[in-house]
Amino acid sequence: MSTPPRTLAALDAWHARAIEAVIDAERPIVDAHHHLWWRPPESFQLPELIAEMTSGHDIRATVFVQNGAMYRADGPEAMKPVGETEYVNGVAAVGASGLLGPARPCAGIVGFADLRLGNDVQPVLAAHKAAAGPRFKGVRQQAQWDPHLGSMAKTTPAPGLLAEPAFRAGFAHLAPLGLGFDAWIYFTQLAELAELAAAFPETRIVLDHLGAPLGVGPYASRRREVFERWARGVDALAAHANVSVKLGGLGMPSYGFGFEQRETPASSAELAAAWRPYVERVIERFGADRCMFESNFPVDKVSCSYRTLWNAFKRLAAGASAAEREALFGGTARRVYDLGSEGIEN
Numbered sequence: 001m002s003t004p005p006r007t008l009a010a011l012d013a014w015h016a017r018a019i020e021a022v023i024d025a026e027r028p029i030v031d032a033h034h035h036l037w038w039r040p041p042e043s044f045q046l047p048e049l050i051a052e053m054t055s056g057h058d059i060r061a062t063v064f065v066q067n068g069a070m071y072r073a074d075g076p077e078a079m080k081p082v083g084e085t086e087y088v089n090g091v092a093a094v095g096a097s098g099l100l101g102p103a104r105p106c107a108g109i110v111g112f113a114d115l116r117l118g119n120d121v122q123p124v125l126a127a128h129k130a131a132a133g134p135r136f137k138g139v140r141q142q143a144q145w146d147p148h149l150g151s152m153a154k155t156t157p158a159p160g161l162l163a164e165p166a167f168r169a170g171f172a173h174l175a176p177l178g179l180g181f182d183a184w185i186y187f188t189q190l191a192e193l194a195e196l197a198a199a200f201p202e203t204r205i206v207l208d209h210l211g212a213p214l215g216v217g218p219y220a221s222r223r224r225e226v227f228e229r230w231a232r233g234v235d236a237l238a239a240h241a242n243v244s245v246k247l248g249g250l251g252m253p254s255y256g257f258g259f260e261q262r263e264t265p266a267s268s269a270e271l272a273a274a275w276r277p278y279v280e281r282v283i284e285r286f287g288a289d290r291c292m293f294e295s296n297f298p299v300d301k302v303s304c305s306y307r308t309l310w311n312a313f314k315r316l317a318a319g320a321s322a323a324e325r326e327a328l329f330g331g332t333a334r335r336v337y338d339l340g341s342e343g344i345e346n
Helices: 008-015 046-053 082-096 115-135 165-171 187-199 223-238 268-286 306-316 322-336
Strands: 028-034 037-039 042-044 058-065 104-111 136-140 180-183 205-207 243-247 291-293
Touching: 008 042, 028 291, 028 322, 042 046, 046 058, 046 082, 046 104, 058 082, 058 322, 082 104, 082 115, 104 115, 115 136, 115 165, 165 187, 187 205, 187 223, 223 243, 223 268, 243 268, 243 322, 268 291, 268 306, 291 322
Parallel strands: 028 058, 058 104, 104 136, 136 180, 180 205, 205 243, 243 291
Antiparallel strands: 037 042
């Protein structure tokens, strides 16, 4: 039986049962993927983000990724998602003031624009760029869909979205504007993303959450089979130099590890042991200079605390060289998202 959803406050109390000492506390980190939202009564906004960023690890900057927050209430439907970028850019401006400390929350912003608009998406992208200036780095249009599970998203993408002619017509506008694309798909769709990457070699693509090797529904008892199919997809995708990967998201219940169901939270050593085959396979195929660790908070908070999560990542990278660790924990994210415009230093 799965555990009922917990409030963020209840999760904090649960995490307090197993507080770890911080590993390698001096290591600078860029959190390559997190969210912000206000969904009454739940809130994960700047105060909650800062609390996580200052919970022990040396978080220097973060990248915000779209999640449907603070859309405009009025105006053309296509332009409403620009409200999210306006909201997050305000958060980033508060952080950039230095009044909350040296870290730079939301130094990069990945928003949403419906690329199925084709050529008509260009003014939407221009509006995002006008709202956030150099902080606006690209678009994520969720495409996750599985023939057995459909989509577990609140808004269900259409099957085959990445191949739709209208979507690709809109996608073609990203690279000329210096923008990239974050891809949230399931492991069954990795070949589709490889085809997109081949069709647009000049467009920067980031695969979110390791490409979602699912472990629920019909996949719950087929972990080895899923791993092998997922690994073949990862291998094919790695051939495309314009693709990089975010290492994270493994705390989501859909991955089937079950850590969210435990009475006492898992330790970072337990998390690292479960996640190692996936993380190591991706780093082996892509190289550290095309991989970056991400928290996916507050989503992954259902399985572990922010402190424990980054401890797990540090355990996973313990055998890497100094240059590889620098890339995994910050260098790749800084380069891929061009965070240099925020003046972030190593």
